[in-house]
Amino acid sequence: MSRQSLDRDFYARGALEVAPELLDKVLVAPDGRAGRIVEVEAYRGADDPGSHGFRGMTRRNSTMFGPPGRLYVYFTYGMHWCANVVAETDGVAAAVLLRALTPLEGVGAMYTARGPAARRDRDLCSGPAKLTQALGIDGAFDGADLVTKDRGVTIVDDGCPPPEDPAVTTRIGLTNGADLPWRFHVEGTPDISRR
Numbered sequence: 001m002s003r004q005s006l007d008r009d010f011y012a013r014g015a016l017e018v019a020p021e022l023l024d025k026v027l028v029a030p031d032g033r034a035g036r037i038v039e040v041e042a043y044r045g046a047d048d049p050g051s052h053g054f055r056g057m058t059r060r061n062s063t064m065f066g067p068p069g070r071l072y073v074y075f076t077y078g079m080h081w082c083a084n085v086v087a088e089t090d091g092v093a094a095a096v097l098l099r100a101l102t103p104l105e106g107v108g109a110m111y112t113a114r115g116p117a118a119r120r121d122r123d124l125c126s127g128p129a130k131l132t133q134a135l136g137i138d139g140a141f142d143g144a145d146l147v148t149k150d151r152g153v154t155i156v157d158d159g160c161p162p163p164e165d166p167a168v169t170t171r172i173g174l175t176n177g178a179d180l181p182w183r184f185h186v187e188g189t190p191d192i193s194r195r
Helices: 015-022 107-117 128-135
Strands: 026-028 034-044 070-078 081-087 093-104 154-157 167-169 183-185
Touching: 015 034, 015 093, 026 093, 034 128, 081 128, 093 107, 093 128, 093 154, 107 128
Parallel strands: none
Antiparallel strands: 026 034, 026 154, 034 093, 034 183, 070 081, 081 093, 167 183
16 A cells, blocks of 8 residues: 655644544654554643643754644653654644554564563554654654655555544643643554553
8 A cells, every 4th residue: 555645734733633633644764664653642832731842942842843744852751762743833832742653564673672671562662762762763853854754754644544533531641731631542452552
């Protein structure tokens, strides 16, 4: 089946619109490692206390403020990379955290990248830090343009539609904004980060 990169208009909408429609799209790394997006979380700037953009732009979060269709990659807990898809319009802090993937291609390379922590396929990409490690995504990809495949990373539509009725829950691991039901995932998949 053919794969088509998502266009700029797909991303140039609110994070709460983009997030559930990213489900079942495919994240493709430069070397061809790929996984189907099965879990995401939406983040909005000034009206979202859980967002990196809540208090305004900094050097760390500047990518989150646009333009849409870029990858916002940040380092957390002094040890992990997390990847977000930038949404909305230029100047507005909005992004969708990629929380989990179902591995599709380059699974052997994912096992090598994840090391002994991955004992089975569901251990490869079932969390935001796991999926970046499995696909080799780090800070060098911050700001990469997913539409033009800048730096070789993109998100494609392979014809698998997003679920009509995705599971919706509150976001995970937050102190502020933890009550907002802005986490979406594909019901029944074993690859989500938490049940």
